[in-house]
Amino acid sequence: MKNSLRGIVLPLTLVVTLLPANLAAADQTYAVTLDQPVHGRFSVDPALPADGRYPAGTVVTITTQPDTGYTLDAGYYSVPGRWGAMYHESPTPVFSVVIDQDKHLGASFIEAAAVAHVTVRDNIVYAQPGKKPLKYDVFSPVGAKNRPIIVIIHGGGWTTNDEDVMRGLARELTRGGQFVVASIDYRWAGKADGDATANSMVNLIEDCYGAIAHIREHAADYGGDPTRIGVTGDSAGGHLSASVSLMVERIGTRGFGREPGVFEFKPTYVPAGKSVAELKAEMLVAIRAAAPSYGVFAGAWLKADPENPAADASWDQAVQPLHAIPAATGRAVPQYLTRGTRDPLITDAMVTEFMDALVKAGQRVQYVQVGGAEHAFFDWKPDAKTKATFAEHGVYYAAEMKAFFASVLQP
Incomplete structure (x- = not known):
């Protein structure tokens, strides 16, 4: 069981591990888009290459920071799905993403008062x-x-x-x-x-x-x-x-x-x-x-x-x-x-x-x-x-x- 408290404005580090069913060839790369956050910011490590593509299997660590008065709603990656963009989210402080297909990475923030x-x-x-x-x-x-x-x-x-x-x-x-x-x-x-x-x-x-x-x-x-x-x-x-x-x-x-x-x-x-x-x-x-x-x-x-x-x-x-x-x-x-x-x-x-x-x-x-x-x-x-x-x-x-x-x- 994982317990978390929402509504506390703190720097949050998201690290999500998702294991792909089949890793692509080592030389394959995938396009990654960093969605523009609102009421907060995030960084990725390793940094996104200039061409916007990570090698297959890269584990990306996302670190988020809400603006004053806001808190993390969820860190996420999204991929195309049945209903358009399908989001895979975590509200927990540690979230990691394995790059095994084209993905969007991002973070959603919400007013701290809304969850207090x-x-x-x-x-x-x-x-x-x-x-x-x-x-x-x-x-x-x-x-x-x-x-x-x-x-x-x-x-x-x-x-x-x-x-x-x-x-x-x-x-x-x-x-x-x-x-x-x-x-x-x-x-x-x-x-x-x-x-x-x-x-x-x-x-x-x-x-x-x-x-x-x-x-x-x-x-x-x-x-x-x-x-x-x-x-x-x-x-x-x-x-x-x-x-x-x-x-x-x-x-x-x-x-x-x-x-x-x-x-x-x-x-x-x-x-x-x-x-x-x-x-x-x-x-x-x-x-x-x-x-x-x-x-x-x-x-x-x-x-x-x-x-x-x-x-x-x-x-x-x-x-x-x-x-x-x-x-x-x-x-x-x-x-x-x-x-x-x-x-x-x-x-x-x-x-x-x-x-x-x-x-x-x-x-x-x-x-x-x-x-x-x-x-x-x-x-x-x-x-x-x-x-x-x-x-x-x-x-x-x-x-x-x-x-x-x-x-x-x-x-």
């Missing part, structure tokens, strides 16, 4: 069922005790990003000291993590339940109350947060699809000395509300296990929140739904269908369309455009989301 209210514990590992250690970050308001917990599940098409992309939302939800927030990571679908066996949507849901189990087990250490939990997430995380909130009844050990009509999720992590049945009973009481943002709730994108020939439509429906809504008379799970009016991926009809199904089940639901917003307005990345989008839409609707959770989780 919160203590952050980074990269807490809760399980490792495959190649990638599964982890989460905890954002605790200074002096927090017995606060309700909001769990954030990141998006990225189920195959990209990690918990870092939700830190802006986490910081906003902790503002005012009402909530402890945990932002979680999970296995990527298919073989995106490099696993020999493809990860199914079932695995991802089980990871989310495992993360919540670990967070609940250590809630007192974080200043949180394990009996009052809300979940949120955006895009793919919108699907996963809705699933986690609505499918608690199907936590179990009988497997997913091994028996006709039986679709159960076994959390990736179960606390020692506790049975899955005991964990299920606790989560049925603890998980009380969800705020899925521009999520996917049904349809062709949600396949339970695409590589399993036994998987049929009933398997797929079992990972789709639209088909998992409990009657409110049995278990009330209020939902707060958001979507940008200019979202090119998630349509109004998709969210409305889910809203209507919640209403039919007697569940409390609020659906807010965010005027002018596109997809992923709750994301936080080092680039100026993402930060500006979050400032324009994310900050305000994070406050609205916080009010929703307060109405359910505050005593």
Whole structure:
């Protein structure tokens, strides 16, 4: 476990070691761009050659210095990816980069006052069922005790990003000291993590339940109350947060699809000395509300296990929140739904269908369309455009989301 405190203005040395799968020939070089920082500066060692190219395998050490009144948000490198520039970040003081392809290097800074209210514990590992250690970050308001917990599940098409992309939302939800927030990571679908066996949507849901189990087990250490939990997430995380909130009844050990009509999720992590049945009973009481943002709730994108020939439509429906809504008379799970009016991926009809199904089940639901917003307005990345989008839409609707959770989780 690595612990760090954000909000302290100090010179930070970032040294990140990332081992390439295959080092290129010794004489190969790669282009490196040093992004212009704002509200701080950084240097690289060894210095970037005049032609802007490092030999393959060069380990670059980055040293950063925030301006007065600012602190390090994250050091990073970025490479082209599925959604444009994909950032690989670390908020820790030591960050190193191995040059194994063309890369951008940089550092993002934030006003120290923006994070002075919160203590952050980074990269807490809760399980490792495959190649990638599964982890989460905890954002605790200074002096927090017995606060309700909001769990954030990141998006990225189920195959990209990690918990870092939700830190802006986490910081906003902790503002005012009402909530402890945990932002979680999970296995990527298919073989995106490099696993020999493809990860199914079932695995991802089980990871989310495992993360919540670990967070609940250590809630007192974080200043949180394990009996009052809300979940949120955006895009793919919108699907996963809705699933986690609505499918608690199907936590179990009988497997997913091994028996006709039986679709159960076994959390990736179960606390020692506790049975899955005991964990299920606790989560049925603890998980009380969800705020899925521009999520996917049904349809062709949600396949339970695409590589399993036994998987049929009933398997797929079992990972789709639209088909998992409990009657409110049995278990009330209020939902707060958001979507940008200019979202090119998630349509109004998709969210409305889910809203209507919640209403039919007697569940409390609020659906807010965010005027002018596109997809992923709750994301936080080092680039100026993402930060500006979050400032324009994310900050305000994070406050609205916080009010929703307060109405359910505050005593």
